[in-house]
Amino acid sequence: MGCISSKKRRIRSMSTFVLSRIDELRILPSTFVKINNQAFSNVYQSGRTLGKGAFGEVRFCTHKKTSARRAVKIFKKSDFFEENYMQRLLGEIEILKFLDHPNIIRAYEFFEDSEEFYIVMEHCRGGELFEALVKWKRFKESDAAMIMKQLFSCLSYMHSKNIAHRDLKLENILFDEKSEGLGIKLIDFGAAGYFSKNQELTGSFGTPYYIAPEVLVGGYTEKCDLWSAGVIMYILLTGKPPFDGTTEEEILNSIKQMKYNSNSTEAFQKLSEEAKDLINRLLTPEKDRINARDALEHDWIKNNFSEPPTADDIMRTSWGNLSGFKTGNKIKEAIITFIITQLASSQDIKSARETFKKLDENGDGKLSRGELEKGFKMLNGYTPELLDRIMKEVNTDKNGCIGYTDFLKAATDMKKLATATNLQNTFDAFDKDGSGKISADELKWALQGENIEDLDIWNELIYQVDQNGDGEIDLKEFCDIVSRHF
DSSP, X not given: OOOOOOSOOOOOOOOHHHHHHHHHOOOOTTTXXXXXXXXXXXXXXXXXXXXXXXXXXXXXXXXXXXXXXXXXXXXXGGGOOSHHHHHHHHHHHHHHHHOOOTTBOOEEEEEEOSSEEEEEEEOOTTOBHHHHHHHHSSOOHHHHHHHHHHHHHHHHHHHHTTEEOOOOOGXXXXXXXXXXXXXXXXXXXXXXXXXXXXXXXXXXXXXTTTOOHHHHHSOBOTTHHHHHHHHHHHHHHHSSOSSOOSSHHHHHHHHHHTOXXXXXXXXXXXXXXXXXXXXXXXXXXXXXXXXXXXHHTSHHHHHHOOOOOOOHHHHHHHHHHHHHOOOOSHHHHHHHHHIIIIIOOTTTTHHHHHHHHHHOTTOSSSBOHHHHHHHHTTSTTOOHHHHHHHHHHHOTTOSSSBOHHHHHHHHSOHHHHOOHHHHHHHHHHHOTTOSSEEOHHHHHHHHHTTOOOOHHHHHHHHHTTOSSSSSSEEHHXXXXXXXXXX
16 A cells, blocks of 8 residues: 655645535446447456347356456347347446346446447356246245345336336346355346336337236336236246247237136145235236335235345444445545445455345335434444434435445445455556556546546546645555545
8 A cells, every 4th residue: 555645745725616516426336337448358258158149148258357257248230130229239238337236237347349249247156047947846935035025126126216127037037146045136128218207118028928918009117017027926936827828929818818827727726815916916907006116015025035134243344334434535435436346246245235135124225214223223333423424424326315336335344355456456447548647537537437527626636645746646646545544
């Protein structure tokens, strides 16, 4: 780590306008999810094929510099015969950048060359939910409830952001790890779209067996996702689809009639009354269909779902990290965000992730002050005043709740993650031209992309940490930003 230079710092005053603009600067999970202008093969070593679809394939890949294990979704441009396919791809990229939830796949970066597009994402080692169902035939209600609560949480979070998935199916749900509970990740946002309360969604998206009846006939709302969730729940519990047919046309006609197999399936008859009731509330006309938030509150979820116990020492550790967290300056905040979102492994954030899920009692993918208080108020050192400070320090969006990545940044032990290697890799990502120093232009590029902003803002940020007065940040100064604030 660097140390503060003994060289006398110059004294200057900065306008209130610039200082207020710095205060308004938001370092978000999406800040570092960008198009990488290098060739994909220069950055990643491509590995085995994990899956194939109509417009590309998913392969395992390894980041050459950091050895991070990831997955890459590859699209061949030659397969885009219609313009709307390109629009869907660009839409998927924008939506993936925007989403921040423990059960939604995280995107890292994107590449493009003359022949292909690449979306680099988390690698989920547990395989598809579909594969697990083939192996186990069907799930017991407690296991199905654990999966469905996570799926409803994804939908509650997405719908609160005015995003509908529109292609929920077993194949688009992965298990995070091979043998670590039933943690899921929702993937494939190629059909996802934004909606508004005043305008219905349009377009025929989805997969036979899962598609909602209203999608087949015209305009629809985000509740199409709840229908698909109902189909998934039915299949998990019975091992069979709810709508019969020997051809796709027969299946779709059965869906339009909204009469699922409730009597002819023995497995369905053996289900609890609560499970049957929730399925009824999902596989019903759109106007009567339950929403995701209410599904999370349904008796079947509450009575069958049991959050895996989070060890007391994990809760205490997370509370201790939260209690000691201080935002500091914007560059320090950016460094921490980069390490958490781009370099940290699943194991690195495991304790904080488990704590977040434990605290998120209503499953909406964010933490309210009440949820934090309920989870931490019995721990040593808790005071309402300290909790107020944590809410102020950690809540990047200033929306009254703490998001997933913001919580990880504050609840993870960054002293362990701010290694020399991670700091060097973060510095290199900011140092766009590889000169060994970060200029105001490079800082603007790293934190704001190509947007034009008054360079006074970025010069002031550099001035706050520039120890030798050369107007740039070298590696020692960069490392010292972190060491001085822990």
